Amino acid sequence: KAGVTQTPRYLIKTRGQQVTLSCSPIxxxxxxxxxxxxxGQGLQFLFEYFSETQRNKGNFPGRFSGRQFxxxxxxxxxxxxxxxxxxxxxxxxxxxxxxxxxTFGSGTRLTVV
Amino acid sequence: xxxxxxxxxxxxxxxxxxxxIKCTYxxxxxxxxxxxxxxxxxxxxxxIDIRSNVGEKKDQRIAVTLNKTAKHFSLHITExxxxxxxxxxxxxxxxxxYSTLTFGKGTMLLVSP
Numbered sequence: 001k002a003g004v005t006q007t008p009r010y011l012i013k014t015r016g017q018q019v020t021l022s023c024s025p026i027x028x029x030x031x032x033x034x035x036x037x038x039x040g041q042g043l044q045f046l047f048e049y050f051s052e053t054q055r056n057k058g059n060f061p062g063r064f065s066g067r068q069f070x071x072x073x074x075x076x077x078x079x080x081x082x083x084x085x086x087x088x089x090x091x092x093x094x095x096x097x098x099x100x101x102x103t104f105g106s107g108t109r110l111t112v113v
Numbered sequence: 114x115x116x117x118x119x120x121x122x123x124x125x126x127x128x129x130x131x132x133x134i135k136c137t138y139x140x141x142x143x144x145x146x147x148x149x150x151x152x153x154x155x156x157x158x159x160x161i162d163i164r165s166n167v168g169e170k171k172d173q174r175i176a177v178t179l180n181k182t183a184k185h186f187s188l189h190i191t192e193x194x195x196x197x198x199x200x201x202x203x204x205x206x207x208x209x210x211y212s213t214l215t216f217g218k219g220t221m222l223l224v225s226p
């Protein structure tokens with residue numbers, strides 16, 4: 001059974017640019033959550049999508065956005081990149097959400113220079 | 114919102130010893146408490162979880178205990194092995210709404226042969 005797949009694994013961008021990260025959940029999983037992981041702040045919740053609808057959002061600026069497609073694949077976009085956006089971005093999928101357990105992907109390492 | 118505190122931040126043990134990691138949470142409505150293990154270059158992996166209607170759960174060398182009155186839960190690893198070396202995260206999720214996981218800051222466990 002394939003796990004959660006995130007692409008690309010590594011990304012280097014320049015300040016001011018925008019970036020799109022992709023996540024393919026486990027087959028049959030309808031919930032996809034995104035987290036930002038940094039050494040200083042740890043794992044911070046960005047947003048969750050369930051059946052193409054955003055049903056929860058963390059405390060991040062509007063530059064961070066996401067969407068989910070009908071096949072449950074999800075993308076997150078960060079516009080006007082800042083140096084502080086450098087982080088590991090993790091995607092987690094679940095059959096139904098928090099009470100069903102989450103499986104994480106290996107993440108996308110974003111470096112902003 | 115939910116706040117999860119985790120201690121210690123680093124833990125060094127000798128192979129064969131036991132390791133205990135402790136977490137406290139703030140939201141009395143939280144009812145699901147997973148533990149994740151993150152190895153270098155990988156995403157967090159769920160290793161054990163417990164729900165609020167259970168006081169203890171065990172899976173081979175790993176156990177988790179929950180004290181709802183005191184709002185704390187702990188991870189116990191017995192007979193530690195070098196491959197247990199990783200960063201461990203506790204998390205909690207409130208029982209209402211579509212809230213997702215709130216993570217502790219993590220514990221780096223080092224098991225020396």
